Amino acid sequence: MSGGHITIEDVAAAAGVSRQTVTRAMNGMPEISQRTRELVLRTAAELGYRPSRFASNLAARRKVRSIGLVLGSLRNPYYTELAAELLDVVTPRGWQVLMASHEQGDDVAxxxxxxxxxxxxxxxxxxxxTDLVAAARGVPLVQVERPATVSGMHAVIVDFDAAIEALLDELRSRGARRFGLIESSMPPEDGRRYRPTRRRRSYERFAGPDSADAVVVAEESIRGGADGLVRLRAKHPDVDTVVVFNDLMAMGAMQQAQLDGVAVxxxxxxxxVDGLSLGAVMSPPLSTLSIDRRAxxxxxxxIVSTLLDGAEPPPQPSVVRTVLPRPLWRASA
Amino acid sequence: MSGGHITIEDVAAAAGVSRQTVTRAMNGMPEISQRTRELVLRTAAELGYRPSRFASNLAARRKVRSIGLVLGSLRNPYYTELAAELLDVVTPRGWQVLMASHEQGDDVAxxxxxxxxxxxxxxxxxxxxTDLVAAARGVPLVQVERPATVSGMHAVIVDFDAAIEALLDELRSRGARRFGLIESSMPPEDGRRYRPTRRRRSYERFAGPDSADAVVVAEESIRGGADGLVRLRAKHPDVDTVVVFNDLMAMGAMQQAQLDGVAVxxxxxxxxVDGLSLGAVMSPPLSTLSIDRRAxxxxxxxIVSTLLDGAEPPPQPSVVRTVLPRPLWRASA
DNA sequence: AGCGTCACCGTGAACGTTCACGGAGTGAGG
DNA sequence: CCTCACTCCGTGAACGTTCACGGTGACGCT
Structure with a gap:
């Protein structure tokens, strides 16, 4: 007999039974006759009763663990394959995953x-x-591909430096003379200012002085990759080897090359960069710097496990892990 | 002063303040001095206090809505693009999405x-x-691509019949003489028995008597598509047009064709079938029966909105909507 | 001195469910 | 008739947080 919202008490009253009986009916517990169970279920349905999952979880002292996953986009298979891996790791432990993307939205919000x-x-x-940690209100944060600099933030970073150096060396030994880079414009240029990514910085460190500035910034998509390639070739016609920020953009670039009659x-x-399995079905198959998403x-x-199940006092200000990308040579390079 | 778990009361005691003050500190509320806020935050961190989100949501009468999304796989871009669309639709309303896949797992569980x-x-x-509805314990269920037959289950179905008839007709007019189908083996054959999908049934209805049995069943993946094509061509060498269960498998089939020197x-x-944007970067670009994921x-x-925000008594036993796929002609057919 | 204001802080009472009990009724067995 | 077991059902007391309200000092003003 409440205002807008129907509680277990309302159902109990309407069915002429007690709270506990309603619980028993709803949750398929024993100690209830078939007759009353059906009666309760029926009146619950008629009233449109939906149990409060918050009250339920609280009272039952349930220990469900759910972890939020914030991705750049769900339209880039890299991110969703990462999500798939996380799900595989986490589902057996009974954890659940809350998914979100900051494609057009505010990170912190x-x-x-x-x-x-x-x-x-x-x-x-x-x-x-700092804003992120504040917004998290005490729940642990783990960021990927970016080192943690404040307490409350943790990280698993990808060490591009060594990998990109090796990659460029191998490319040189395969005949590369002049490199170019198609870089991502994330975070988007509108509003915020563009900041060079870690991938770009690693590239510039090892590409050699003449190639370090052969960089165009493009949207993080297939179209963006294609667009980036035409701009790169216009500005630096002598580039014979192009490193692309990620595989999705690289696919766009390859398609554009084919359109322009440039042989790859x-x-x-x-x-x-990424190591998408879909790169293998391109023609030619896409070479890539593969990031081990499973790892x-x-x-x-x-890290989450450590933070949540660890000793009473959390281990360190920040815990960080590292993952090493490795080249995956296919036909495109 | 509890057993294993640290509550707000513990923090309050340790900091020598009251519950409410801890709340104020944790949630950045006013009416608290900077000194005590820091004190509380510090002791909370030291104790490893993490507020119970269940208690919090309950007490604050928060109306967060989160909807679960169960997909076949997160490694198939079709599913994740659908997830992306759902996120786009749902995020502006403030809903959150809990993601899961039944790749190797039990649906009902x-x-x-x-x-x-x-x-x-x-x-x-x-x-x-029936098992699903029982497992849902009163939370509304909406299934995709399968009509709802029991109360408590709702559906948005994809009408393949009309679309596949039109598709095959157009293919015939483009010279197709003999069709073949590479069908998915989901649900997996291990344990459960294979059941023909709706897509297969629509195909068999309109492919003509001589093509209705030119069907091979393959795993729902790139490799599966490739494998399916070799088996199909071995069994039915005269097939000149192959319809593939989904785009991912179709990509595998195309790659296999290229390997076997079969011109597409x-x-x-x-x-x-699906309408993946990635199909466009294949060579040749993949023709497909596109499912409008946004719709x-x-x-x-x-449907969820209707069910949750609707009038007290829920509308009908089952609410169902329909979506029509449409052909997307690219170069592969 | 008296009063009001302001900044800070604490105390019941919710929120809606489940858990641990205890109790009523029935029927069988002595 | 008493007891025991069994089935079914109801009543306080949690669960851990936030809300509404009330209180206490300090300070300034008349």
Whole structure:
């Protein structure tokens, strides 16, 4: 007999039984006759009763663990394959995953919203770390591909430096003379200012002085990759080997090359970053710097585990792990 | 001063303040001095206090809505693009999405686990509807691509019949003489028995008597598609047009064709189902029967909305919507 | 001195469910 | 008739947080 909302008490009253009996009926418990069970279920349905999952979880002292996952986009298979790996790691432990993407949205606001529903949040963040930690309201944060600089933030980082150096060396030994880079414009240029990514910085460190500035910034999508390639070739016609920020953009670039009659890898070597399995079905198959998503997910889950199940006083200000990408040579380079 | 678990009361005691003050500190509320806020925050961190989100949501009468999404796999871009669309539809309303896949797992168990955390569950289900509804424990269920036959189950279905008839007609007019189908083996053959999918049944209805049995069943993956094609061509060498269960498998089939020196679309027309944007970067670009994922997601969200925010007595036993696929002609057929 | 204001802090009472009990009724067995 | 067991059902007391309200000092003003 309440205002807007129907509680267990309302159902009990309407059915002429007690709270506990309603619980028994709803949850399929014993100690209830078939007759009353059906009666209760029917009146519950008629009233449109939906149990409060918050009250239920609280009272039952349930220990469900759910972790928030914040991705850059769900339209890039890299992110969703990472999500798949995380799910594989985490589902056997009975954890659940709350998914979100900051494609067009505010990083920090997302974390704030998620913090009420998740026990930990891991993901690709772009916002200010202090803001993020504040928004998290005490729930542990694990960021990927970016080192943690404030307390309360943890990280699993991808060490591009060594990998990209090796990658470029191998490319040189395969005949590469002049490199170019198609870089991502994330975080988007509108509003915020563009900041060079870690991948770009690693590239510039090892590409050699003449190639370090052969960089174009493009949208993080297939179209963006294609667009980036035409701009790169216009500005630096002598580039014979192009490294692309990620595989999705690399696919766009390869398609564009084909459209423009540029032979890959004959006229132009193309190599992406991520290691998408879909790159293998391109023609030619896409060479790529593969990021071990399974390891990434496992490390992230492990950090969360440490943070949540660890000793009473949390271990360190920040716990960080590292993952090493490795080249996956296919025909495109 | 509890057993294993640290509550707000413990923090209050340790800091020498009251519950409410701890709340104020944790949630950044006013009416608290900077000094005590820091004190509380520090002791909370030292104790490893993590507020119970259940108690918090209950007491604050928060109306967070989270909906569970059960997909076949997160490694198939079709599913994740659907997830992306759902997120786009649902995030502006402030809803959150709990993601899961039944790749190797039990359908019904998943719903049971999710039902404690979600206000509604939508997805691709394969289990028995009655079991699913029972496992949902009162939370509304919306299944995709399968009509609802029991009360408590709702559906948004994809009408393949008309679309596949039109598709095959057009293919015939483009010269197709003999069709073949690469069908999915989901639900997996191990344990459960294989059941023909709706897509297969629509195909068999319109492929003509001589093509209705030119069907091979393969795993739902790139490799599966490739494997399916070799088996299909071995058994039915005269097939000149192959319809593939989904785009992912179709990509595998196309790659296999290329490996076997079969020209597409010259020797063999290939057409998939789903409408993946990635199909466009294949060479040749993949023709496909496109499913409008945005509409699908919107309909599902709308059903959930109706169910949850609707009048006290829920509308009908089952509410169902329909989405029409449409052909997307690219070069592969 | 008296009063009001302001900044800070604490105390019942919710929130809606489940758990641990205890109790009523029935029927069988002595 | 008493007892025991068994089935079914109801009543306080949690669960851990937030809300509404009330209180206490300090300070300034008349």
């Amino acid at each position: 997302l974390v704030a919203a998620l913090s009420g529903q998740a026990d930990a949040i891991v993901g690709y963040f772009i916002g200010d770390e 890898p004959g006229d132009l070597r193309v190599v992406g 990434l997910a496992a490390e992230a889950a492990d | 998943l719903v049971a686990a999710l039902s404690g955390q979600a206000d509604a569950i939508v997805g691709y289900f394969i289990g028995d509807e 679309p010259g020797d063999l027309r290939v057409v998939g 699908l997601a919107a309909e599902a969200a709308d």
